[in-house]
Amino acid sequence: QEIPLKYGANRLGKRSDAAMKKFRDNRLGAFIHWGLYAIPGGEWNGKMYNGAAEWLKSWAKVPADEWLRLMDQWNPEKFNAKVWAKMARKMGVKYVKITTKHHEGFCLWPSKYSNYTVAQTPYKKDILGELVKAYNDEGIDVHFYFSVMDWSHPDYRYDIKSKDDEVAFARFLEFTDNQLKELATRYPTVKDFWFDGTWDASIKKNGWWTAHAEQMLKDLLPGVTINSRLRADDYGKRHFDSNGHLMGDYESGYERRLPDPVKDLKVTRWDWEACMTLPENQWGYHKDWSLSYVKTPLEVLERIVHAVSMGGNMVVNFGPQADGDFRREEKEMADAIGKWMQQYGECIYGCDYAGWDKQPWGYYTHKGKEVYMIVFNPPYSKHLVVKTPKGTKILKATVTNGKEVAVTETARNEYNVDMPAKAPEGPFVIKLQIEENVSSADKYR
Numbered sequence: 001q002e003i004p005l006k007y008g009a010n011r012l013g014k015r016s017d018a019a020m021k022k023f024r025d026n027r028l029g030a031f032i033h034w035g036l037y038a039i040p041g042g043e044w045n046g047k048m049y050n051g052a053a054e055w056l057k058s059w060a061k062v063p064a065d066e067w068l069r070l071m072d073q074w075n076p077e078k079f080n081a082k083v084w085a086k087m088a089r090k091m092g093v094k095y096v097k098i099t100t101k102h103h104e105g106f107c108l109w110p111s112k113y114s115n116y117t118v119a120q121t122p123y124k125k126d127i128l129g130e131l132v133k134a135y136n137d138e139g140i141d142v143h144f145y146f147s148v149m150d151w152s153h154p155d156y157r158y159d160i161k162s163k164d165d166e167v168a169f170a171r172f173l174e175f176t177d178n179q180l181k182e183l184a185t186r187y188p189t190v191k192d193f194w195f196d197g198t199w200d201a202s203i204k205k206n207g208w209w210t211a212h213a214e215q216m217l218k219d220l221l222p223g224v225t226i227n228s229r230l231r232a233d234d235y236g237k238r239h240f241d242s243n244g245h246l247m248g249d250y251e252s253g254y255e256r257r258l259p260d261p262v263k264d265l266k267v268t269r270w271d272w273e274a275c276m277t278l279p280e281n282q283w284g285y286h287k288d289w290s291l292s293y294v295k296t297p298l299e300v301l302e303r304i305v306h307a308v309s310m311g312g313n314m315v316v317n318f319g320p321q322a323d324g325d326f327r328r329e330e331k332e333m334a335d336a337i338g339k340w341m342q343q344y345g346e347c348i349y350g351c352d353y354a355g356w357d358k359q360p361w362g363y364y365t366h367k368g369k370e371v372y373m374i375v376f377n378p379p380y381s382k383h384l385v386v387k388t389p390k391g392t393k394i395l396k397a398t399v400t401n402g403k404e405v406a407v408t409e410t411a412r413n414e415y416n417v418d419m420p421a422k423a424p425e426g427p428f429v430i431k432l433q434i435e436e437n438v439s440s441a442d443k444y445r
């Protein structure tokens with residue numbers, strides 16, 4: 001029995017409109033975390049902090065006014081939006097999510113509602129505007145990351161404990177509405193808002209505002225997508241409302257983690273987007289990446305394929321340097337992923353969950369009448385075991401260069417797909433042509 005909610009999910013099931021289909025078909029995105037935190041890069045008063053660099057203000061307990069003085073040093077002389085857009089194009093991402101404002105409160109656009117923006121720095125120019133144009137000119141969609149929590153704003157409250165808190169936080173929510181309307185009207189090609197900094201009690205006690213913010217943006221930008229992390233319902237329940245229904249247009253809880261391909265198949269019932277960092281937990285630029293494990297291109301690629309195989313998107317994070325250039329590891333990552341996507345992107349873009357049982361050799365994705373096998377762990381047996389759902393037959397198996405590999409039926413709905421004679425150097429794709437809803441010949445007992 002469902003309970004009545006005023007601010008719960010306002011839609012059941014996946015959105016089926018063209019804008020959501022584009023969001024879904026994009027599949028691979030990049031995150032850009034760029035802000036004042038890139039200047040200190042994890043170090044404060046000669047002390048290196050190994051926590052997330054974009055949280056340095058918090059780790060080093062820096063007062064807001066002292067932290068915001070970093071603005072005097074904001075002058076990325078190597079910044080070139082066209083170069084960034086070319087890098088994204090070469091990596092094969094179809095969209096880029098940009099931090100318009102992170103928790104620190106510094107705005108990459110000249111907001112007229114704040115004194116802490118690019119306009120008040122030596123750089124002066126509208127960085128966000130330059131990036132939106134450059135990415136869009138490369139055919140790449142732009143999504144906005146927006147942190148509701150704002151450490152620069154005197155009216156922000158972590159909780160509402162008094163009438164004064166209520167009055168201040170009401171002013172803060174109006175300020176936030178103004179900034180969101182400003183972003184939507186200044187940059188109308190934006191396709192998505194990805195809200196963060198919404199876990200505090202103050203927001204959970206104002207679920208009504210989160211529903212209002214979603215509707216306000218959808219009225220201003222028809223088709224725009226909104227992540228579940230913005231949303232709290234009448235009772236402060238986040239992401240999924242008190243009746244268990246997903247709020248927003250896609251689940252955005254998989255940050256630096258992924259659903260299990262066997263135990264968490266429920267996620268295939270809704271749209272979702274994961275995001276990940278190259279080090280263990282660094283979104284903003286940190287000068288010392290030796291402090292944690294840094295993922296290889298293969299490990300990043302496996303996470304991208306894992307997400308798509310379960311009907312999700314994957315966003316890979318980049319933390320540009322204060323000077324507007326990218327560190328070597330990130331340039332190399334973009335290059336390596338791009339090379340693979342160039343050759344095998346058809347098993348990612350526009351693909352979805354195949355509904356077949358996960359096998360140890362890798363992952364399946366599905367598009368139209370084809371199922372793709374993405375092989376990460378070739379077996380000593382030289383056979384890739386495939387179990388198809390009841391009524392589904394494999395007609396043919398080809399590797400990307402068009403060469404067929406043998407398919408042997410070994411039992412009802414079970415096949416051995418041969419490894420190609422010359423196994424490729426790295427993860428590769430076998431494309432299966434399938435026939436569904438066939439009655440399996442009764443040759444089995």
Ligand SMILES: C[C@@H]1N[C@@H](c2cn(-c3ccccc3)nn2)[C@H](O)[C@@H]1O
Pocket residue numbers: 033052054055196199255275283
């Ligand atoms: C997408 C990522 N989300 C931000 C984040 C938030 N948190 C966090 C930290 C403590 C409690 C709740 C959430 N940790 N990281 C990171 O700073 C980055 O922006």
